[in-house]
Amino acid sequence: MIGIGIIGYGYWGPNLVRNFAETPGSKVVAVSDLRQERLRLAGLRYPGTKLTTVHEELIMDPRVDAVAIATPVSTHFDLAMGALRAGKHVLVEKPLTASSEQAKRLIEESQRRKLVLMVDHTFVYTGAVRKIRELVIQGELGDIYYYDSVRVNLGLFQHDVNVVWDLAVHDLAIMDYVLPERPKAVSAAGISHIPGNPENIAYMTLFFDGNLIGHIHVNWLAPVKLRSTLIGGSRKMILYDDLEPSEKVKVYDKGVMVDMNGESIYQMLIGYRTGDMWAPRLDHTEALRTEATHFVECVEESKRPITDGEAGLRVVRVLESATESMKVKGRLIEL
Amino acid sequence: MIGIGIIGYGYWGPNLVRNFAETPGSKVVAVSDLRQERLRLAGLRYPGTKLTTVHEELIMDPRVDAVAIATPVSTHFDLAMGALRAGKHVLVEKPLTASSEQAKRLIEESQRRKLVLMVDHTFVYTGAVRKIRELVIQGELGDIYYYDSVRVNLGLFQHDVNVVWDLAVHDLAIMDYVLPERPKAVSAAGISHIPGNPENIAYMTLFFDGNLIGHIHVNWLAPVKLRSTLIGGSRKMILYDDLEPSEKVKVYDKGVMVDMNGESIYQMLIGYRTGDMWAPRLDHTEALRTEATHFVECVEESKRPITDGEAGLRVVRVLESATESMKVKGRLIEL
Amino acid sequence: MIGIGIIGYGYWGPNLVRNFAETPGSKVVAVSDLRQERLRLAGLRYPGTKLTTVHEELIMDPRVDAVAIATPVSTHFDLAMGALRAGKHVLVEKPLTASSEQAKRLIEESQRRKLVLMVDHTFVYTGAVRKIRELVIQGELGDIYYYDSVRVNLGLFQHDVNVVWDLAVHDLAIMDYVLPERPKAVSAAGISHIPGNPENIAYMTLFFDGNLIGHIHVNWLAPVKLRSTLIGGSRKMILYDDLEPSEKVKVYDKGVMVDMNGESIYQMLIGYRTGDMWAPRLDHTEALRTEATHFVECVEESKRPITDGEAGLRVVRVLESATESMKVKGRLIEL
């Protein structure tokens, strides 16, 4: 039975507590938050849990085997490093850290101490994204041509991070999981419409070797909520709409057929193939439940998590470079 | 009564013929096409029309006051210049020319001869786009913050122009008409998935002075058809979906309210406003009918068309620069 | 080569002329209409066709082997009977006749003379409906539990027939084709909102032997256009939305599983099955082309059409009974 301590009981922390409380193999030992009223709430729901405003107390508690961190990103590094140094396994909310330098140091520390370092890329554990990865791996899509995502809605404006760190992080985490290649360069353009605030709308293009291109549109100032991803392949194509109540993943047997038997390029014939559409049944287990179970398993069996520190680092590196690129009107940054 | 000659009776030409035939004030005098079978078809539908495979015959016909050109873009310049030199008014299918240099020369020629030069930016004449411009001009949206368009579907791949010249031309024409400012620079990224063919997917970012950003996503290789534009303003926002059968333009009374009365930026409060949504009734007149009527009026009254040569030039200049930018992975090109 | 004469060149007639003109095996010999300006239009498009305001001339023309009738329903019987008596095969627009008595007499006449009598139940020839029938016949759906259709929009109000004869006729024709059973009784409720006009909104329930129920909602006074059918079966269920641009037929692998192994009814367990959704590729051939080809084949090979006189009669009988039922607030009428 793994004892879990959760730091941060704001928006996301209660979900972590609930899931670790209900996952076989783990139990919630302690919760810390700077705000007394949040701790009181935690106490009402989970009587018997240690509650503290001092996170060091949680980290040092010998019953705590692993620490889950759900605090603002600027505090991730210090908290995670403190936990690792105390010999605790760590799960950190996305994005892993505020810089790639910090992420590297956490990875090194966790490796040195043979501790699990996992980043909470929640979408990776949804039934929809796992199904998409399965289809990609099985070759159902053929060669992947593009990955295009739109993630927009009205609010919430954040003061400390731009829209890329808040929203595009989800898309980058999904791409990191489902695509067969890693981006080699990034270009991003964004703008802030509220003086003194970070960018609230951004467009990011990801360049890969070969035939693949990636693009992410994020916007805090849109009149409608959209969560829509197109993935094009040489054999099939996917429309993944996270707002669809049931058919989130649609697989289209559509494509282009090129007949190259002409003598010159001008005799090349392009035909279109339009076949069935298919929406596979998805596992509806709560993503965080699947993720908590995976974390517990990694701790117990000293396994490397799917969303390990390296995955967290790769995502942070793109966020960092995109932010840099936005400052210079989309200049290409090599990754 | 203005006599019209139409060059090119392929996909778009029949629409031009039909509309000029039915517009009061104009009549179709002649049609030319290189293909006899196309001319035969024109003859069946419009008996009494002069039919010729030699476009010079059409241009020189004294009954022809104005020439409408619906041929591949590479031929626009020569045909339009020939018509202008023969003293004819000219309407050219979009994009106006294959280069901004050509567009400038057509403008000069038309000005010297005091002839009407108009480009067929059809969307500008739809009820939807005219309503959007009206709302922008009246200040309903407040300051414009962004213009974001997605125009994707499967096929048709073109051999001679890339997807930007084929699809983004529509968005650029609409932006040129509805936005209060002109783009100052462009960055574009694209890729070709069929060897030897031009780019079939592209992302274009448009930079303006001040607070406005523009973005266009075009794709010939998408599993679904999308024609969706978001326009954000400080007061209201628009979702323009051209595939909606009736409510194509939705106006959202949504936005962000900033309360700056704090002493420092950290005390600034951001609130969200969510009000009514409203889909105004749109004029359903066929766009090309409105456009043909406008062309006839410009010819008769020596007026400057809404989509004049300058509008055509501005759009071609962006297309040209975007194509250049795509060759160098999105490098910023000043306009 | 079958010579076709078309009576009625209003809304639907031109579609018949175009399709028979382009279908191999048939040619359009003559067109009749009471209105000279409609005939002029027909002549412009199809020079060489005999044009007449006197339908008897068309029927008696020896080059006419078969007559297609696209006139108001009140005239169907006289025109069709006249054609049959002149030894011509007949295709009649839906509904076949204004009464079941008339339909029976046409069937008898055609059988006596060994002539083809076919009713233009156009939807039966669409790719969507043919696919649905295929799925039903193959047992994909299991036992059919219900057929529910909604067909509503604003306008066009008709003066001579109620909304059931105008719109529900489509659903009845489709049900007649795809369902394994025939309705045994009908109940309908409707109302007219414009004094002196027939019912503009109606609800019709169809009773079958066994487990199946049918229902049709038609309305000329709805704010939105809907063309949506649910077909429930013991194994799978269909959503057929004719307004979907591409995925018109969606097959859901959903259902109820009953475990009867309890000792009493109260121990019966009901489980739910939710599997994949699948939208099969559909044949996009124009329905009327498929239908014209079928008619020509039936004439040439003396075959019985899919939508023969009997199918027309069955549909008219339900329309007749539903109209009767509406007069007495939904009283059940046996068929």
Place this chain on the structure above:
Amino acid sequence: MIGIGIIGYGYWGPNLVRNFAETPGSKVVAVSDLRQERLRLAGLRYPGTKLTTVHEELIMDPRVDAVAIATPVSTHFDLAMGALRAGKHVLVEKPLTASSEQAKRLIEESQRRKLVLMVDHTFVYTGAVRKIRELVIQGELGDIYYYDSVRVNLGLFQHDVNVVWDLAVHDLAIMDYVLPERPKAVSAAGISHIPGNPENIAYMTLFFDGNLIGHIHVNWLAPVKLRSTLIGGSRKMILYDDLEPSEKVKVYDKGVMVDMNGESIYQMLIGYRTGDMWAPRLDHTEALRTEATHFVECVEESKRPITDGEAGLRVVRVLESATESMKVKGRLIEL
């Protein structure tokens, strides 16, 4: 401060407890349920609340001023009558009772004792339904022509009541609140697809005096979830889609214009009007919060609730008659 006792802590009870616990003016004093494990859950969340498996103890508790009942419908009458006789105000989950006779007796008892009797017609307290009523009352729709509702999805099959009592009750409650007239007769058709179980699909037609017709389609065995209502009026029409995340109520300025100035009915001209569509901003307060506040106010000020016993009775009477009508294939039952 009104002391509330809640009987039944199953699916709906916890929502009642939470809302009365958080509504100013009321506090939750006691909760009863037959199942110990449900009481334990209630105790964890609301320490200090009296918990009992014996509902009489709750009813008799002098701190309990009002009783809220969220148990199966077959138990509503006895529990509510017991509470009224003990001098307590009562809120009963919908439907009020299992028969109109029972409803009448509860009304009499509550009137005799001057106690509040309210039925939990939750939808009546949603922002959407309150806005619709407001539009109807203000005459925005003109004369109401029809009310058409579809409420279908897969599951949950119930053993004790048919689909009408489970789902149509919502529509009847809404109609009772928003329509200017009461139904005079009802006809319903339904079928059971699982032997020994009540009807799982049903169609109900409601007849009114004058121009209005109502219709409800409910189905436990549909492949998709639909919650869609059309309300047609002489001036405007509404589409109310409860599954829309934000624009649940759309008001269409569409309609028919009749020009009666002809000399006979045949010269009557029908025109169509298509204007703007408008989706008003809705109050997003949780319906049950609004309802709890209203109940407390009615108790404190001895006011008659919007959804009083009479409203509950009217709905039960239609449910009862519809169930009777289904047994005889839709025979019309006067109300």
